Amino acid sequence: MNEENAPAGTPLTPYTVTYDRAAIDQYLARSGEPAEPYIHVGRLTVPPGMFLGAYGRLIHGTFHYEAGVHTSSEMAVAKCPPEGTVATVSGEVLRTFEQNGDKYVTFTVVVSDEAGDVCARMEHSSIFSLRSRA
Amino acid sequence: MPAPMAVDSQLPPLKILPVNSASESKGSIHDDEKARAMGYKGGLVPGVTVLGYMSRLMQETFGARWQSGSTFHGRLRRPVYEGAEVAVEGTVVEAPAPGNDNTVTVELKVVDADGVVAAFAQATCRV
Numbered sequence: 001m002n003e004e005n006a007p008a009g010t011p012l013t014p015y016t017v018t019y020d021r022a023a024i025d026q027y028l029a030r031s032g033e034p035a036e037p038y039i040h041v042g043r044l045t046v047p048p049g050m051f052l053g054a055y056g057r058l059i060h061g062t063f064h065y066e067a068g069v070h071t072s073s074e075m076a077v078a079k080c081p082p083e084g085t086v087a088t089v090s091g092e093v094l095r096t097f098e099q100n101g102d103k104y105v106t107f108t109v110v111v112s113d114e115a116g117d118v119c120a121r122m123e124h125s126s127i128f129s130l131r132s133r134a
Numbered sequence: 135m136p137a138p139m140a141v142d143s144q145l146p147p148l149k150i151l152p153v154n155s156a157s158e159s160k161g162s163i164h165d166d167e168k169a170r171a172m173g174y175k176g177g178l179v180p181g182v183t184v185l186g187y188m189s190r191l192m193q194e195t196f197g198a199r200w201q202s203g204s205t206f207h208g209r210l211r212r213p214v215y216e217g218a219e220v221a222v223e224g225t226v227v228e229a230p231a232p233g234n235d236n237t238v239t240v241e242l243k244v245v246d247a248d249g250v251v252a253a254f255a256q257a258t259c260r261v
Binding site for chain 1: 150151153155161162163168169172173174178180181182183185186187189190192193194197198200201202203204205206207208209210
């Protein structure tokens with residue numbers, strides 16, 4: 001990734017993901033939390049924090065960079081669908097910029113369910129070219 | 135126990151032992167070897183995991199209300215390392231009222247073992 005091949009408006013390669021029980025359990029194990037708070041009317045729902053992780057495959061499926069560092073995220077959650085939902089993840093580059101020797105990219109991410117309803121909209125910023133801290 | 139809604143009230147804090155789920159991602163900042171070469175103490179716990187800790191606190195406090203019509207603005211300030219316990223804290227800064235569509239606003243932070251804020255966020259939840 002660089003400033004030339006990622007101008008504002010560059011679409012990121014969309015993908016589909018199934019938020020099945022195994023995927024949700026894997027997320028919950030990482031964050032060390034139980035499933036019970038996410039069960040509503042007898043059905044497990046997708047934790048909102050799981051949407052935050054949708055960005056990795058989106059940006060790295062479109063651009064190559066290795067030692068990137070995630071710096072911020074904004075998220076608006078519209079709904080958390082039940083387990084088993086097949087979601088589409090899409091987005092685009094908003095801007096690239098440089099600060100203190102690090103190069104950043106900011107991009108949008110939208111997670112939608114099978115009906116096309118938006119579950120969450122996000123804006124992430126990440127360093128794609130990191131200056132050495134050594 | 136009812137969720138705290140008054141300004142300055144504290145959410146029940148969490149203590150979490152972070153896990154670096156991406157440590158096998160060779161060449162990435164989560165890889166111990168690469169991160170040390172870049173000047174860090176070791177592989178970084180993924181930022182989405184750290185931000186997720188604050189989402190977890192909102193879920194445990196506000197339940198299903200956190201899962202629709204909510205917002206989250208989070209920033210990562212310092213690396214979080216596997217096995218170094220962090221505390222997740224939240225303080226209500228705006229109480230729900232008819233004038234704000236019955237939305238509670240909470241300032242959240244993840245504090246590392248040295249007592250330093252590693253990440254912070256502002257979240258809103260319609261209650």
